[in-house]
Structures are given as C-alpha cells and as structure tokens.
Amino acid sequence: MLERGEVANSWRRERWESLRLLTPNWQSRLPGLHYDGPDRDGYMSMREVITFIERFATVSRAPVRTATEVLSLCRVDGGYQLATSGGPIRCRAVVIATGACNVPVVPSVREAVPDSVTQLTPFDYRWPDLLPDGGVLVVGASATGVQLADELRRSGRPVVLSVGEHVRLPRTYRGRDVLWWMDACGVWDQRHDEVDDLDRARRLPSPQLIGTPERRTLDLDALSASGVELVGRLAGLRDGRALFSGGLRNVVALADLKLDRLLDTFDEWAGTTGVDGAPERFPPTRLADSARLQLDLTRGEIRTIVWATGYRPDYSWLDVPVLDGKGRLRHHGGVVDSPGLYALGLPLLRRRRSTFIHGIEDDARAVVDHLAGHLAARL
Amino acid sequence: MTTVDNGVNVQALLDARGALKDAPDAAQFTWRATSTWRNGVHSTTRIQNFFGLGQEQSHKTETVFDADHPAVFAAEDNGITPIEYLLVGLASCLTAGVASVAQNRGIQLRSVESTVEGQHDIRGILGVDSDVRNGFNDVKVTFTIDADASQQEIEALVAQSQKRSAVFDALTNPTNVTVAVA
Incomplete structure (x- = not known):
C-alpha cells in the first residue's frame, strides 16, 4: 500500500478545522473495526477520523509504505510499472484508491475576478480568521458550500451564497438521522447497474448536511435565517x-x-416495516421576491470568494489510456478497462453505499475477488 | 395498461442523445433569422434555414414574423412588439418541455395552458432614468395542466422542463451578443 504522506493524509491536510463527517459514528465502520465510543449518533471530527483510520491501519496490519508518492503508472508486459518517490515498482495488478476529491474544481471565470478580491478553494480554507475582514461570496451550495457559508456568517461576515442545483436534506427525519433512513430503506443498496443514469448519479452533488452535536439541519432556509443572502448560480x-x-x-x-420524493420512499418503507413515527413534510424553501442578479466585485462589498464548486480526481500520474473524454476513470464496478487494473473508493463505484466509508467492505471484497481471479488465470 | 401518447417521439430524442454523446460536432446547431425594415418601427423577419447535424437543414416552409409597436407607442401595430416575441419563445419552449418530459415519464396530458407575463419598466428604453434596465424586470409563467398525474408529479414536470429549456436558459443567464455592421 503506497501512501504519498502519512496514514489518513487527505484527512490531515486537505480539510478545514471545524469539519466533521456527515455520516453518524455508527456508520463509520471498516472491515473488522466498528465505532465503539459513547456517542453512536455523533459525527467524527477530523482528529477522530484520523485516529480511526490509524487504528484501522494497525488492526488490519496493512503494509503501508508512507511518504511514497506515485509519480507514474504505465502498462508493461505482464503487468504494471510504477515510478515512485521511493523508486520503481513492478507489479501484476494495481488498485487505484486515490479518491474522487484530489483537486478542487474552480470555474474558468476565476480569471476575470478583480485582483482586490482574495480567492480561496476549500483546500486553502482552514478557519474564518484567515480571511480578510468583509464580505464573502461562497460559490456552490453543496455540503462544502453550505458549511463554509454558515461558518463564515457566524464569524460576523456578510455572506452571499451562489446556489446552483443542489440536494436538500433535513439532518433528522421522524426522529432519526436522515442517513439512517438512506441505509435502512435500501436506497444505498442500489447497484451501479440498476441506476437509470449512472453517469449523472455519480456526479450527484453532495447533500446539504453538516455534522454537529445538536444535529441541526443546514438547508437554504437555515442559511437565510442566519442572514446569508441567496443568489442564483x-x-x-x-x-x-x-x-x-x-x-x-x-x-x-x-x-x-x-x-x-425521497421522504415518500422513506414513508412507504416505514409503512411496510412498522417503523414508528408519522410522516413529516417540510415547507417549501423560502426565497426573497427577487434575488440579486449582479454583484459588483470592485466596490469592496465582497473581499473574498470561496470556490465550493466541487472536486475532481487527479489522474495526471496515470499513463494508461483508461480515462473518458471528461477525464473520468472508465470502470465497471471497480474493474478498470485494462487487465489487472482496479479502482476503489469512488462515488457509486458498485452501489450508492460506495460513496461512504462503510461502503468499502463489500466493494473491496468484490474487487479483490476479481483481482484474485485475474492473478490465478495468469499463473 | 393504456399507452401514453402526447405526440412526442421520445424514443427519437433518446436515440439522438445517445448518438450525440460521442459526436459533439454533430450537436452544433446554428439558428438563423433574416430581418428587413419596412417603415417606422415595423420590420419583417423570415426564418427557414438552419444548420445542424453537420449540414444545412430547412423547415418545411418559411415563416414570416411581423414586429411593430402598438398605438400607445405612436406606431401602426403591424405586429407584436419584439419583447413579446420573448414571451412566445419562453411559453412555447416550456410547453414543449412539459410534453416531452410527460411522455418520457409516462404521463398522459389532457391540456396544458400557460400565461406568461413580463414586467417591463419602459423608462429604460425611453432613456428617462439610466438606473432602469431596458429589458424585463421580472417574468412570471403560470401553468394550468390537466393530466393523469398527482399535483407533485405535475410540478416536477414543470420544474424539469425549465431545467432543460433553451429559452429559459437564454433569458436567465447572460449570453455574449455581438452586433456588427457588414
């Protein structure tokens, strides 16, 4: 196992200070390691996530080579050749587990932003005090955007949030975590080959959720109520x-x-399984009569733009022709279009559950089965 | 089970979507209109040919549109005002979207009516007040739909039709426009 930095590297270096997981603690499970702390319904801080993954590295006795960066990977006779910061490696099969969020995506309009405005990506952001005083435009209203807009507003700054297509979720529904429902009613079990438009499902924006001790909902209504101004995409x-x-x-x-429609699915399932509680419906999101269509960035009202416009994987080191026209890895349930090459840890890799930490167990088993078959066939 | 028929050949659209996924060049269309000044603020605009799927295409017949201004603008009213053509475009585009989405979702439509209202402060075009914009301040579309579907499904049809509407996009998002003299 090659790790460019330390175990849990991206959780250590590529996350802001206050971030907590969106999944409740009881869902943080890896093969042979379940959450065993006192707060099953809480959400792990980054410190806790790092400790959890370190424990897993120890428990699973994973042969991790830290501080080993993969510089390139190419196909050679009988397998693959890697160039790494620790020297070359030859192998018969490779599992790419580098994740989906290696690089923040920033739209090209960033080049037209006046120099007087500071621009940040979520990778640059740590906590509000690092920003200049004054107003902030947060672009993007998925999990990252709503959380940063909320934190920056609470720091006393005027915040404008630019909202495109998004996924609204309440933190709890009928007294239980909304992700308990996703897990229990089978939404997350849907397989990659059962999804209507897989491409689209894999690009689904992360839901408007935040993990806080009080389990509060962070949808657009909550942000408006705290004084965040909503504008269009x-x-x-x-x-x-x-x-x-x-x-x-x-x-x-x-x-x-x-x-x-999602709550209908939950209620239908609850009706057939006898889960207690009654259906709830949330009022439609409230909007001002007319949202601002323009914002003059030269007038000093906005001092910082935070680009919460998504992330993408970085395959710049991958010299095997397995990317599609949009730079995404071509694979079928983790089996990449090149013999002996596999992927794990991508959104909806095999099931909707794959997007989450606890999705890895089934995915890894299926992918490793295939990999073992590949190795055996070639002996 | 009865077959839903809103008169939209959804299969052809889905096939086109599949075919154009790997052929982005064929998806490039150019729509054209040619306009001639008549007299006063009256003009005639003709539309017949366009480019798409890699070659010149043509409508079955040429369509001619008269644009003018009403008597309250001291004009002869030989046709609707240009900004009203935007309402025609928006209503017809969203209606086409409703029919297509309904067909794709297996929803039988019985009637689809809509009214479109554009709020317009004409002090902008008259140069009375430079803070007033020339175009619409606000556009409101109201649909009345009778279909074999729940209220929620009907609302979803209308929402999805906006999501895939060319004219809705053209009106709600900025577009680069170049006007040159030949």
Whole structure:
C-alpha cells in the first residue's frame, strides 16, 4: 500500500478545522473495526477520523509504505510499472484508491475576478480568521458550500451564497438521522447497474448536511435565517461584476420536489416495516421576491470568494489510456478497462453505499475477488 | 395498461442523445433569422434555414414574423412588439418541455395552458432614468395542466422542463451578443 504522506493524509491536510463527517459514528465502520465510543449518533471530527483510520491501519496490519508518492503508472508486459518517490515498482495488478476529491474544481471565470478580491478553494480554507475582514461570496451550495457559508456568517461576515442545483436534506427525519433512513430503506443498496443514469448519479452533488452535536439541519432556509443572502448560480463575470442566473427559483423547486420524493420512499418503507413515527413534510424553501442578479466585485462589498464548486480526481500520474473524454476513470464496478487494473473508493463505484466509508467492505471484497481471479488465470 | 401518447417521439430524442454523446460536432446547431425594415418601427423577419447535424437543414416552409409597436407607442401595430416575441419563445419552449418530459415519464396530458407575463419598466428604453434596465424586470409563467398525474408529479414536470429549456436558459443567464455592421 503506497501512501504519498502519512496514514489518513487527505484527512490531515486537505480539510478545514471545524469539519466533521456527515455520516453518524455508527456508520463509520471498516472491515473488522466498528465505532465503539459513547456517542453512536455523533459525527467524527477530523482528529477522530484520523485516529480511526490509524487504528484501522494497525488492526488490519496493512503494509503501508508512507511518504511514497506515485509519480507514474504505465502498462508493461505482464503487468504494471510504477515510478515512485521511493523508486520503481513492478507489479501484476494495481488498485487505484486515490479518491474522487484530489483537486478542487474552480470555474474558468476565476480569471476575470478583480485582483482586490482574495480567492480561496476549500483546500486553502482552514478557519474564518484567515480571511480578510468583509464580505464573502461562497460559490456552490453543496455540503462544502453550505458549511463554509454558515461558518463564515457566524464569524460576523456578510455572506452571499451562489446556489446552483443542489440536494436538500433535513439532518433528522421522524426522529432519526436522515442517513439512517438512506441505509435502512435500501436506497444505498442500489447497484451501479440498476441506476437509470449512472453517469449523472455519480456526479450527484453532495447533500446539504453538516455534522454537529445538536444535529441541526443546514438547508437554504437555515442559511437565510442566519442572514446569508441567496443568489442564483454564478453564470459569468463581466466588467468586474458577478452575474447570477435568474433561475434560482427553479433549482430550489427541483430540490424541494426531490426531497419530497425521497421522504415518500422513506414513508412507504416505514409503512411496510412498522417503523414508528408519522410522516413529516417540510415547507417549501423560502426565497426573497427577487434575488440579486449582479454583484459588483470592485466596490469592496465582497473581499473574498470561496470556490465550493466541487472536486475532481487527479489522474495526471496515470499513463494508461483508461480515462473518458471528461477525464473520468472508465470502470465497471471497480474493474478498470485494462487487465489487472482496479479502482476503489469512488462515488457509486458498485452501489450508492460506495460513496461512504462503510461502503468499502463489500466493494473491496468484490474487487479483490476479481483481482484474485485475474492473478490465478495468469499463473 | 393504456399507452401514453402526447405526440412526442421520445424514443427519437433518446436515440439522438445517445448518438450525440460521442459526436459533439454533430450537436452544433446554428439558428438563423433574416430581418428587413419596412417603415417606422415595423420590420419583417423570415426564418427557414438552419444548420445542424453537420449540414444545412430547412423547415418545411418559411415563416414570416411581423414586429411593430402598438398605438400607445405612436406606431401602426403591424405586429407584436419584439419583447413579446420573448414571451412566445419562453411559453412555447416550456410547453414543449412539459410534453416531452410527460411522455418520457409516462404521463398522459389532457391540456396544458400557460400565461406568461413580463414586467417591463419602459423608462429604460425611453432613456428617462439610466438606473432602469431596458429589458424585463421580472417574468412570471403560470401553468394550468390537466393530466393523469398527482399535483407533485405535475410540478416536477414543470420544474424539469425549465431545467432543460433553451429559452429559459437564454433569458436567465447572460449570453455574449455581438452586433456588427457588414
């Protein structure tokens, strides 16, 4: 096992200070290691995640070679050749487990932002005090964007949040964590070959959730109530002005409708299994009569832009032609289009559950089965 | 089970989506109109040919649109005002979307009516107040739909039709426009 830094490296270096997992502690399970602390319904801080993964490295006696960065991987006769910072390695099979969030994605309009405005990605952000005083434009309203908008607003800054398509979720539903429902009612068991539009499902934005001790909901209504101003999707920048889409009302309607359909699924399942409690419905997201369509970035109202516009994997080291036209890895349930090459730890790799820490157990078993078959066939 | 028929050939659209996924060049269309000044603020605009799927294409027949301004603008009212054509475009695009999405989702439509209202402060175009914009301040579309579907399903049809609408996008997002003199 090659690790470019230390065990749990990205959790140590690529996360902001206050971040907690979105999944409750009882869902943090790895093969042979379950959460055994006192707060099953809580959400791990980054310190706790690091400790948890360190424990797993010890318990599983994983042969981790730390501080070993893979510089390139290419196909050679009988297998693969790697160049690493610790020297070359030859092997017959490779599992790529580098994750989906190696690089923050920032739209090209960033180049048109006036120099007077500081620009940050979530990888640069640690805590609010590192930002200049004054207003912040947070672009993107998925998990990262809503959490940073919330934290920056609580630091006393004026915050404008640019909202495109998003996934609205309440933190709890009928008294239980919303992710308990996803797990229990079978949504996460849906297989990659059962999903209508797999490509789209794999690109689904992360839900508007935050892990806090009080289990609070962090949807657009909660953000509005704390004074965050909502605007439409950032559609362009012209003469120092940010231009926002006038379609905010529709992306909000789509998210409200999708939430209701998900809750219908939960209620239907609850009805057949006798889970206690009664259906709840949340009021439609409230919006101002008309959202601002422009924001002059040269006037000092906005001092910082935080680009919470997603992440992508980095395959710049991969010299095997297995990427599609959009730079995504071509694979079928973790089996990559090159004999002996595998992937683990990607969104909806084999099931919707694959996106989460506890999805790895089944995925790893299936992928390793295939890998073992590949090795055996070639003996 | 009865077959849903809204008159939309969804299969052809799905096939096109599949075919164009790997052929982005064929997906590049150019829509064209040619316009001629008549007199006053009256003009005639003709549309017949366009480019798409890698070659010149043509509508079955040419369509001619008259645009003018009403008597309250001291004009002859030989046709609707140009900004009203935006309402035509938006309503017809969203309606086409509703029918297509309904067909794709197996929902039989019985009637789809909509009214579109654009709020317009004409002090902008008259140059009365430079803080007033020339275009619409606000556009409101109201659909009344009778279909074999729940209220929630109907709302989802309308939401999805906006998500996939060319005219909704063109009106809600900025577009680069170049006007040149030949």
